[in-house]
Amino acid sequence: MRILLYTKNESVYSKSGIGRAMKHQVRALSAAGVDFTQNQHDDYDIVHINTVDPSSLTMIQSAKRNHKKVVIHAHSTEEDFKNSFIFSNQIAPLFKMHLVHTYKKGDMILTPTPYSKGLIESYGITKPIVAVSNGIDLDxxxxxxxxxxxxxxxxxxxxxxxxxxxxxxxxxxxxxxxxxxxxxxxxxxxxxxxxxxxxxxxxxxxxxxxxxxxxxxxxxxxxxxxxxxxxxxxxxxxxxxxxxxxxxxxxxxxxxxxxxxxxxxxxxxxxxxxxxxxxxxxxxxxxxxxxxxxxxxxxxxxxxxxxxxxxxxRSIEEIGQQLKEIYERVMGL
Structure with a gap:
């Protein structure tokens, strides 16, 4: 079982929570001994997506064409998009539609907390959703x-x-x-x-x-x-x-x-x-x-x-084990 951690455009998100979550996943999978790559041209069994930008949608489509499993990490909700920057409230309903369109493409959806899991479920998404913390590197x-x-x-x-x-x-x-x-x-x-x-x-x-x-x-x-x-x-x-x-x-x-x-x-x-x-x-x-x-x-x-x-x-080591178990579950879907 090999995981593709899709981190294209990581630099764009480096100063945000999503960027730190990506870095945490690298350390978590390393700690758990999970075989993974960040090179999209390598062979893989599951692609793990963290963003909802156009390049991620392209990667999802490629994975589906090649009969690969897709795990989507839902870091974003309509609720945390609102009241952020200028015009965010006006754009929020469209952003929600985009989130739903993207999240529905996953074989499994991960999200950091039971709270965000409840929000995503309220959008009418019926794919399996699992709450797993972004984790923290204690050292x-x-x-x-x-x-x-x-x-x-x-x-x-x-x-x-x-x-x-x-x-x-x-x-x-x-x-x-x-x-x-x-x-x-x-x-x-x-x-x-x-x-x-x-x-x-x-x-x-x-x-x-x-x-x-x-x-x-x-x-x-x-x-x-x-x-x-x-x-x-x-x-x-x-x-x-x-x-x-x-x-x-x-x-x-x-x-x-x-x-x-x-x-x-x-x-x-x-x-x-x-x-x-x-x-x-x-x-x-x-x-x-x-x-x-x-x-x-x-x-x-x-x-x-x-x-x-x-x-x-919520240590990196604990989250690594949780992710490993989730990937094994996804392979059986």
Missing amino acids: AYKKDEVKIQAFRKYFNLSETDKVVMSVGLYFERKGIHDFIEIARHFPHVKFIWFGYTSPSATTSKVKRAIKEKPDNVILPGYIAGDIIKGAYQSADLFFFPSYEETEGIVVLEALASKIQVLVRDIGVYEGWLENNKNCYMETKNEMFILKIRELLNHDCKDTIKAGYEVAKS
């Missing part, structure tokens, strides 16, 4: 003093500076406007949002929030490697106010980094994140403000250890 987020110092030096942080961080594109649904607004209530705390989206694609609400941001909000753009890993390990709080996700790889990265986590209480976390146990959850800005103040003052119990256990249950 990559182990505490490393060199990375911590690289982060603090890059942002010229003193030993006493408190930091609240987040990671994501400048999408409205990510809640970056709320992140900026909440930062106003903590003028002596650094609020750092890693990520970037071209101003030409951002909504007016996000544009206005960025233009009027207070001085304690730092927007360094997309930064990879030691600096962002050092941020995860050094910051006082990971605050992710996203309104919609299919999983949220950055949340797994935070949990693996053993940082305190605060997220918005939304459906995607049901069944794996629990308020006051392995993270903290709120819904409205005024409640976020109160909770951040408590967390920065250490007036809440520490949920870091329990949060790390969640990350361990």
Whole structure:
């Protein structure tokens, strides 16, 4: 059994969750001893598709012509397409039609969470759908003093500076406007949002929030490697106010980094994140403000250890074994 991990145009997605999911799959299959290739010209039994762009549709059609099995990883939904960039809400119904058209071509559909599985089932798709996490490389987020110092030096942080961080594109649904607004209530705390989206694609609400941001909000753009890993390990709080996700790889990265986590209480976390146990959850800005103040003052119990256990249950090694079992099941369809 050989798997073709179809990663053409991977560079286009490298700064998104889908791009990181592709990299995780390479490591997961390697860890599980699964025979795979990323060369579409090699022989294979199953092609694993992660995107819904034209090249992926062409690959699916080629696989079908050659009587190969097709696994489609459903990272996208209409719900997480909405409220992202300019005109995304107007385009969303057409995007949903495209998703349904593409997903129906799979012999099996994978998606990161039971929540996203439920959404895809609601589209009327009857192909087998399995929820399997994108996974997290625990070793990559182990505490490393060199990375911590690289982060603090890059942002010229003193030993006493408190930091609240987040990671994501400048999408409205990510809640970056709320992140900026909440930062106003903590003028002596650094609020750092890693990520970037071209101003030409951002909504007016996000544009206005960025233009009027207070001085304690730092927007360094997309930064990879030691600096962002050092941020995860050094910051006082990971605050992710996203309104919609299919999983949220950055949340797994935070949990693996053993940082305190605060997220918005939304459906995607049901069944794996629990308020006051392995993270903290709120819904409205005024409640976020109160909770951040408590967390920065250490007036809440520490949920870091329990949060790390969640990350361990979604380790690359665990996901590799799950994918191996799924491929074996697909071969029998």
